[in-house]
Amino acid sequence: MKKLFILIVMVFILNNSALAVETQKDVDIFYISGTILDSHKEPVKEAEIRLLVNGQPHKIITDHKEIDKTTTSSHATFQIKFQLPKDAIDTAKIQIEIVKSSFNKTIIDFKKDDFAVKGNEFYISKDIIIQRHIGPAFWIATAIFLIVYALISFELLHRTVAAMIGAATMLIITYTLGTLNPEFHIISFERAIQAIDMNVVFLLMGMMIIIGVLKHTGVFQWCAYMSYKIAKGNIMILAVISCFFIAATSAFLDNVTAMLLYTPVLIEIAIALKINPLSLLIPGIMASNVGGTATLIGDPPNIMIGSYAGLTFMQFVYAFTPVCIAALLALVLYNKFFYSKEYKKGRVEDVNGFISHLREEYKITDKNLLTYGAFIMAIVMAFFATHGICHMQVSIPALFGAGLLFTYAVVTKKVKMLELIEKDIEWSTLLFFIFLFIIVGAVEEVGLLATVADWIHQLSAGNLTVAICLILWVSAIMSAFVDNIPFTATMLPIVAYLSKIIPGAENNVLWWAVALGACFGGNGTMIGASANVVTMGIAEAAGYRISFFGFFKYAFLYMIISVGISNLWLLLFY
Numbered sequence: 140m141k142k143l144f145i146l147i148v149m150v151f152i153l154n155n156s157a158l159a160v161e162t163q164k165d166v167d168i169f170y171i172s173g174t175i176l177d178s179h180k181e182p183v184k185e186a187e188i189r190l191l192v193n194g195q196p197h198k199i200i201t202d203h204k205e206i207d208k209t210t211t212s213s214h215a216t217f218q219i220k221f222q223l224p225k226d227a228i229d230t231a232k233i234q235i236e237i238v239k240s241s242f243n244k245t246i247i248d249f250k251k252d253d254f255a256v257k258g259n260e261f262y263i264s265k266d267i268i269i270q271r272h273i274g275p276a277f278w279i280a281t282a283i284f285l286i287v288y289a290l291i292s293f294e295l296l297h298r299t300v301a302a303m304i305g306a307a308t309m310l311i312i313t314y315t316l317g318t319l320n321p322e323f324h325i326i327s328f329e330r331a332i333q334a335i336d337m338n339v340v341f342l343l344m345g346m347m348i349i350i351g352v353l354k355h356t357g358v359f360q361w362c363a364y365m366s367y368k369i370a371k372g373n374i375m376i377l378a379v380i381s382c383f384f385i386a387a388t389s390a391f392l393d394n395v396t397a398m399l400l401y402t403p404v405l406i407e408i409a410i411a412l413k414i415n416p417l418s419l420l421i422p423g424i425m426a427s428n429v430g431g432t433a434t435l436i437g438d439p440p441n442i443m444i445g446s447y448a449g450l451t452f453m454q455f456v457y458a459f460t461p462v463c464i465a466a467l468l469a470l471v472l473y474n475k476f477f478y479s480k481e482y483k484k485g486r487v488e489d490v491n492g493f494i495s496h497l498r499e500e501y502k503i504t505d506k507n508l509l510t511y512g513a514f515i516m517a518i519v520m521a522f523f524a525t526h527g528i529c530h531m532q533v534s535i536p537a538l539f540g541a542g543l544l545f546t547y548a549v550v551t552k553k554v555k556m557l558e559l560i561e562k563d564i565e566w567s568t569l570l571f572f573i574f575l576f577i578i579v580g581a582v583e584e585v586g587l588l589a590t591v592a593d594w595i596h597q598l599s600a601g602n603l604t605v606a607i608c609l610i611l612w613v614s615a616i617m618s619a620f621v622d623n624i625p626f627t628a629t630m631l632p633i634v635a636y637l638s639k640i641i642p643g644a645e646n647n648v649l650w651w652a653v654a655l656g657a658c659f660g661g662n663g664t665m666i667g668a669s670a671n672v673v674t675m676g677i678a679e680a681a682g683y684r685i686s687f688f689g690f691f692k693y694a695f696l697y698m699i700i701s702v703g704i705s706n707l708w709l710l711l712f713y
Contacts, residue, residue, distance in 0.1 A: 165225055166259070171249065172218040173265040175211050175237060179589055179636045182215030183269060185327060186239040190221055191246070193232050197221060213333065228254075228261065237269055240317070240324035241276050241585045245269045271586040274322045280585045283308055284578060292621040292666065299567040302574035302625075306331070309581045326581040334580025335573050338446040338534045339439075344569060345537030346436060349516065350396045351563025352548045356509035359388065359397075360501035363404035367497055372490035374412060374482040378422055379471050381405065385423045386430025386467055391520070394431035394438055394670040398424060402677045404501060411493055412485035416683050418478045420674055421693050425470050425662050427670045429701065432658035433463040435533060436523065439572075439669070440618075440627035440657040442533075447631045448638075448650050451527030458651050462708040466659065466701040473697050508553050515544045572624075579628045592633040596640065603643040607652050607709050610634065614656025615702045619663025619695065627657045648713035655705040663698035665690040 175183040189208045190197045198205035200220045211217045223231060228251045237245040247267055254261035287305035290296040309325045317324035326334075353359075362384050370377035381401070388397040402420060409416035431437030435445040435455040445455065503509060522529075522536030548554035582588055599606040610630075617626050630653050638644045661668030665675055665687050671694075675685060 166222045167225055167228060167261060168259060169221050169223065169228075169233070169254070169261045170218065171235065171263050171265075172216070173263075173267055175215050175217065175239075176266055176268050177242070177589065178268060178270055179592065180268070180639070181589075181632075181636070182211075183239055183242065184211055184213055184215050184333075185330060186211045186215070186217075186237055186242070186269070188217050188219065189236040189238070190219055191232075191234040191236055192221075192223065194234075225259070237267065238321075239269065240321050241271055241274060243270045243272050271589060273586065273590075275320075276317070276323055276325045277585045277587065279312060279323065280309060280325045280581050281587050284582045284587065287578060288621060288625060291625060294666065297567070298622065299571040299574070302571050302578060306574040306577040306581070309578065326577070326584045330584060331577045331580060334583075335576045336443070336446050338532045339442050339576075340569055340572055341534035342436065342442055342446070342537045343439070343572065344564060345534060345539075345541040346393060347564045348541035348545050348559070349512075349519070349537070350392050351559045352508070352544045352554055353512045353516075354400060354563075355505060355548070355554055356512060357502060357504035358509055359400035360404050361503050362388070363401050363408070364494075364497040364501040367408055368494050372486075372493075374414065374485045375475060375479070377408070378419055378474055378478070378482065381419060382422055382426035382467065382470060382474070386426040386433075386463070389427040389430035389670075390433045390437045390463075391516075393436065394427035394668070395673055397427050397430075398670045398674040399677075402674050403681075406678065406681050406683070407500075408497070409485075414481055414485040416678060416681070417685055418481040420678055420683075421685075421690065422470060422474045422478070424668075424671050424674050425694065425697055426467060428658055428662045428668050429463050429466045429470065431670075432655065433459045436537075438658045438661075439624050440661075441654055443624070443627050443631065444650055444654050445533065448635065448647070450647065450650065452523040452533060453527065454647070455654075458647070459655070462655070462705055465704050465708070469700055469704060470697065473700065477693055505553060508548065508551075511547055512544055515540045515547075518543075575625055575628050579625075579631070582629070583632050588629065588632045589636070592636045595633065596637060599641070601641055603641055603648070604710065606637060606641050606644070607648060607713070608706060610637075610649055611652040611656045611702065611706055611709065614653050615660030615663070615698065618657045618660030619667045619698060622666070623657040623661045623668055627653065630657075646713060648709060651713065652705075652709055655709070656702065659698060659701045659705060662701065663691075663695045665694075667694075667698075 175186045177183050187208050187210055190199050196207060198207065198221065199209055200222065201209065209217060209219060219235065233249040235247050235249075237247070245267070247265075249263060254263045283305050287301050290301035291298040310328060310331060312323060313325045313327065363381070366380040366384055367377055369380055385397050385401055388401070401423060405419045405423060406416040409419050428438065432441065433456065435441050435450070435452045441455060444450065445452075519536050519540035522531070522539070523533060526533050526536060545554075545559070549556045579588075595606070595609060599609055614626065614630065634649050634653050638647070638649045641649070661671065665671050665685075671690075675690070678684070
């Protein structure tokens with residue numbers, strides 16, 4: 140009985156197999172694949188694709204199922220499989236219909252001669268370019284983007300809150316009005332998640348943890364004390380040394396942290412010298428923004444540019460170290476011209492006594508932690524220098540070093556874990572970046588950034604020199620009056636496109652232009668960069684307030700000088 144059952148099953152399987160083979164002989168099988176691109180040759184994700192045969196919808200086969208439509212993948216690729224009766228291709232009209240919000244509906248025709256044929260199977264792979272159109276989603280996303288920009292720039296709302304409400308508004312419109320009418324579709328949740336650059340977020344988090352541990356050693360305040368000791372009471376020399384100390388710290392940590400740590404010490408030294416602390420703090424701010432420009436990790440715009448463009452730590456060092464040194468030397472001369480009268484007022488009755496006071500006040504508080512921290516930082520910097528060779532994201536060594544240092548500090552009870560997590564990791568900053576990436580992803584999705592890129596390309600007429608100057612100076616002026624972080628995020632896709640289509644831009648010169656413009660431009664006004672805002676806040680709390688125009692008088696002219704140096708550098712060497 141059992142043998143009879145097995146025999147029946149085998150006969151059934153063989154019959155079905157024969158039937159399937161016979162059925163396949165009666166049909167032609169078609170495979171259409173490719174990539175959907177926009178006019179900038181950028182991938183178009185989540186585009187819906189339908190198959191039409193003789194003008195009527197036709198089923199697509201996927202995973203042995205028949206479906207009405209498919210969508211492009213995260214890489215904007217697609218593959219369609221379908222069947223037609225044998226030789227129907229001779230008379231059939233085969234089309235695919237591509238639908239995507241903010242793009243024109245596109246229909247592509249396929250003829251028999253377009254296919255490669257193997258037996259009864261027909262193959263074609265084709266990249267398809269679809270054109271954008273400006274619809275309701277474009278205007279709504281643009282309006283939200285500009286409102287968020289204004290809220291951040293004029294400090295009408297905390298930047299994290301402004302970015303959060305902007306991102307959330309775009310998503311809620313997509314899933315309400317966009318569900319009723321695709322013309323209101325701005326960005327999907329999946330696309331919003333993809334827009335977040337976690338490399339930037341994790342790099343910032345790792346460096347925040349490292350800095351949070353190292354500041355318990357007192358090393359940064361000790362550096363300020365050493366500045367005064369080397370200067371021996373000479374205020375001009377003190378200002379120069381302070382600027383170089385701050386610049387170096389900003390290059391390898393970040394400029395905001397550098398000013399947070401140095402500002403209280405500089406205020407105390409200035410009070411003892413009987414000079415206005417702002418005469419040391421404002422040059423320090425300039426130095427922090429210049430020094431932060433020198434490396435990939437020194438300033439948030441560089442972090443964003445490096446991650447987006449795939450640039451390495453050493454590429455930033457090679458490209459920016461000379462121009463940053465030149466800008467610092469210009470700062471020294473400019474500072475001597477601007478604050479020489481203020482510095483002449485200063486004096487200390489007992490220089491050696493004050494040095495002794497500073498030595499006791501700002502000494503290394505934990506040598507063991509500093510030694511271990513320096514060792515970890517050396518490892519991290521080595522990985523930063525070689526991460527391009529290892530094809531490793533720069534955030535990985537930052538997190539690795541942070542993990543090692545944090546573990547050591549917690550296990551040895553030198554740092555309280557919850558205190559560091561709550562106070563030293565700037566969660567509001569990390570959230571700001573996350574929401575900002577979503578907003579920029581949304582305006583990129585609706586075509587705003589493509590429109591701006593086309594405008595810049597037309598204005599430069601495809602000339603590299605004009606493009607360099609245009610991007611550099613627009614970045615600098617804009618970054619002076621609005622936060623350079625959202626501006627940089629906005630420019631990333633634009634510069635990526637221009638770097639591909641402008642002859643000679645393959646050497647990353649346009650990336651260097653936007654980086655120098657955004658970082659040096661941040662010096663232009665009190666609100667141009669985070670380091671400016673933080674330092675002026677501490678100074679005001681200590682009783683030394685400066686007006687927007689008072690800061691502008693010193694800073695904007697130096698910004699013009701430093702950007703001019705950058706312009707000359709880029710034109711001469713790139």
